[in-house]
Amino acid sequence: MAFLECRDLKRVFPGKFALSLSLEVSRGELLCLIGPSGSGKSTLLSLICGIDRPDSGRILIDGRDITDLEIRKRNIGMVFQDYSLFPSMSVGENIRYGMKETDKAERKQKTAELLDLVGLPGYEKRSVHELSGGEAQRIALARAIAARPDILLLDEPLSSLDAPLRRRLRTVIRQIHDETGITMMYVTHDREEAFAVADRIVVMKGGRICACGDPESIYRRPSDLFTAFFTGDGSAIPMSYLTGSETVSVAFFRPEDIEIDARHSSDKYYTLKDAVVESCEFTGSLYIVRLSYKGSKILVHSNHKPSGHSVTLCILRDRILEMKDDLQ
Amino acid sequence: MHLETADTGFYLRKALPALVLTALVFLLPVGAVFLRAFSDGHELVSTFTDSYTWRLLGFTLLESSISALVSVLLALPFALFFSRYDFFGRRALLTISDAAFALPAVLAVLGFVIWYGNNGLLNNALEILTAGRIQLKVLYSFKAIILAHVYLNFPVAFSLITGALLSMSDQEELASRLLGASEMRTFLRVTLPKIRGTLASAFTLIFLFCFPSFLIVMSLGGNPRFYTMEAEIYKRTYTDANPASASALAIFSFLIMTVLLIVTGHGRQGTRVSRRKKHLKKPEGRSHALSVVLSLLIVLFIAPPMIAILYRAFFTREGVFTLKAWTDMARRSTGAGTGLMAVANSLVIALLSSLAAMVLASSIAMGAARRKTGFLALLTSLPMAVGSVSMGLGFSFAALYVPFRNTFFSYVMVFLAHLVVVLPFAVRTILPGARRIPLQLSLCAMTMGKSTSEAYRKIEYPLLCSYRRRAFAFSFALSLGEVNATLALGEGRINTIPVLIYKMINQYNYQSASALSVILLSIALAVFALGESKGGANGVS
DSSP, rough: OEEEEEEEEEEETTTTTEEEEEEEEEEEOOOEEEEESSSSSHHHHHHTSSSSSSEEEEEEEEEEEEESGGGGGGEEEEOOOOOOOOOOOOOHHHHHOOOEEEEEEEEHHHHHHHHHTTOOTOTTTOOGGOOOOOHHHHHHHHHHTTTTEEEEEEEEETSSSOOHHHHHHHHHHHHHHHHHHOOEEEEOSSSHHHHHSSSSEEEETEEEEEEOOOOHHHHSSSSHHHHHHHHHHHEEEEEEHEEEEEEEOOOEGGGGGEEEOOOOOTTTTEEEEEEEEEEEEEOSOOEEEEEEETTTTEEEESSSSSSSEEEEEEGGGGGEEEEEOOOO | OOHHHHHHHHHHHHHHHHHHHHHHHHHHHHHHHHHHHTTSHHHHHHHHHHHHHHHHHHHHHHHHHHHHHHHHHHHHHHHHTTTBOOOTTHHHHHHHHGGGGOOHHHHHHHHHHHHHHTTTTHHHHHHHHTSOOOOOSSSSSHHHHHHHHHHHHHHHHHHHHHHHHHHSHHHHHHHHHHHTOOOOHIIIIIHHHHHHHHHHHHHHHHHHTTTTOOOIIIIOOOSGOOOOHHHHHHHHISSSSOHHHHHHHHHHHHHHHHHHHHHHHHHOOOOOOOOSSOOOBBBOOOHHHHHHHHHHHHHHHHHHHHHHHHTTTBBTTTTTTOOHHHHHGGSSSSSSSHHHHHHHHHHHHHHHHHHHHHHHHHHHHHHHHTOOSSSSHHHHHHHGGGGHHHHHHHHHHHHSSOOOHHHHHHHHHHHHHHHHHHHHHHHHHHHHHHSSHHHHHHHHHHHHHHHHHHHHHIIIHHHHHHHHHHHHHHHHHHHHHOOOHHHHTTTTTTHHHHHHHHHHHHHHHHHHHHHHHHHHHHHHHHHHHHHOOTTTSSSOO
16 A cells, blocks of 8 residues: 555646646655656645645545645655754754654754764754755754654755765765655656655656656656656657658667667667767767767767767667657 | 645734734824814815915925935945945944934934034034134024935935945946946946835935924924924924814825825835855055045034034033033923933833834734735834824824823823834834745744744744844834924923923023933944844844
8 A cells, every 4th residue: 555645636826837646655665756847846745745735636644634634733744955944943953843752861862863864973062054055954854854754755955055965965865765764755856866866756747747667667768758858868860760661750769879880780779871970079988979860869978989970870779769759 | 835824824813913903003093183183174174275285295295305315315425335345444334324223313403403503513613713704504494404314314325225235246347347338337337227226215215204304394494484294283283272273284194195105115126135245345546545535524424413412411512511411410300300200211111112012013024924915014104104293193182082191191192102103113124034034944843743833933933033123122212212292292291301302402401402312322322232233143144
């Protein structure tokens, strides 16, 4: 049985946006919600934690209907993008604020444990004004966990941090999840972050779920062109260029599934001759090559530099996904 | 993201008692004035159609507009310089300007009389220096009213514009200069459009301060030709003993002021605040000389009247040192009570009214901020539409319905009048702080199982601490300087410091007035320091 269940949830903002979906999250799962701005990710979190109410549908946690419950009675934790630490309290007071333990020594001990968990031991007496962005977000995480919520919602928790810190903290979040076993829903617009932390990814668009699955299947076998392009780089060219048959579908493939200037047998690869190199960038570990073939653009991640202006491309047959051109 | 209706309802419920009390205390005098005015329909109609009323309105609009315009235009070049360069004395002068917010108008009146008066210290000095060839005639004229208004409001404009400029990045100006634009073109095309909203706000605020001006007009205008509507209402009530006519004029003034408040409230623009820190330059060469000249000009404009008061508190007009005014303080002086009694009255009334204003304003401001409505703030601004003379008049009419009259009753009426006068300012001081508290903080607390009321008490209320303190200080300073309503309501039974100073000025007893003014100035500055003191790291910024 699902731990969190959103059953036929609908929320309409007339003239602007409508959310309509059903979703299940298992106990102890870390589910990532990704999608472009305005796809409904944050709205969904608002509905689950009770900041907003759905027009119809139900929300259940462990079989208990919480749709009409007040925020404070839902036992759902939330970590916001801007940390929302209470400026009038110290780090320790922030963490203890939502604790259910009443014994003073126990609360103190738990605070120390949580500070250890988020990698900030000894920070208890610090003022929240002294914290860096990364530290503040870890304290916000510790504070949310301290209240022992059934589910922890994280609304773009790393968005306001710089890239190296984001990479470090996403590992911290995953470790905390694994150690505490808490069910988490994590909203991000960074697909790499989602792949790195999630057990399962939900891709949203226009208030609906357009794909759902584990990170690898979402990346390797996207169900449509939107999901394919939203979850990674790739190229989409008419299928007829590869097969010669008359079809209106497109062939989608990732840049790492193509080789430049290679000689391979035709049973494993499709070959495209005379692709024109438009640009070539060296990133240190590989070359990002942009090519043009019969007017279609192709992106390749290559280990070597193209030998000339006109090259032959070999595309792995079993990595090609035939799709409807539903982006136009 | 928004709070559920039930939760915003909490803030409204919290603000409701304060709103009801405010409405009562406001409606009581206004209702009394309306009742009185409508009891004589003929007087009402004739007042509204009288050409003199419209001439009075024209003059009041003119003096407030000129006062506001001169204050803003004069402050602009100073603010531009002070927001660009860092030099010796800059911070001190900015602090002095901020402190001028707390300066009671009665001090400006006394300072002007002693300094600019025909026999004042400036003319005495000029007589000695020029052997009597030059004598300044400033007082008892239109220019005296404008000069006194500018004296009180130049620091207000200077502080507001400097603050706005300091909060903005100067990257756009730099870009403009790099593109080859001159200083003047950069100012006109880049800087001026950025601070247009602030200039409009400063003009509006000063205009609203000057519109109901009474004390300065009565004492420094010296001629009924220069009466504003408030002054005329006072004259009709107490000199002509014609309350019906005074009430009709009070209603006319109230309607005009309400329209002005609504119009100016809609037209006000915010200031774009930049997070990029502005680096002030060290002045060199010509700009260094300019920093000295500008600093001297501010000091020479602001300081002399106050120094003149300090001097006269210890010296006679002939220049002989004396402590007579101070030793007389405990003796019975003008009207009832002593100087010391006036000090005690002022402190008690200011303390009670500012405490009450602070408490009421906190819940009203939080309600207005969370409901995201300007209506509550506008509602509490309404008392600003009633000049304090009219307010005093209304309270004295309302008092007629009370069967018993004693000193305690007068105190209560004075307290209520002060509360109504200072409350709008307290709300306006706390409201920006309330608006800065992110909604997410209380939402966060709620996700941890706390109720809205608990989140308000533990999270939001402590964050308003510095704003409440500032509101308390501002209210205290305003109450401390209040003359009009106290004069109208005290019925001679209650003397506060400014009322006693006003009476002493009218009796040409400048020395005693100066001694009391030194006390008033000291208290006002102490309260200002309390309002500006750092409140730890608990505030929202």
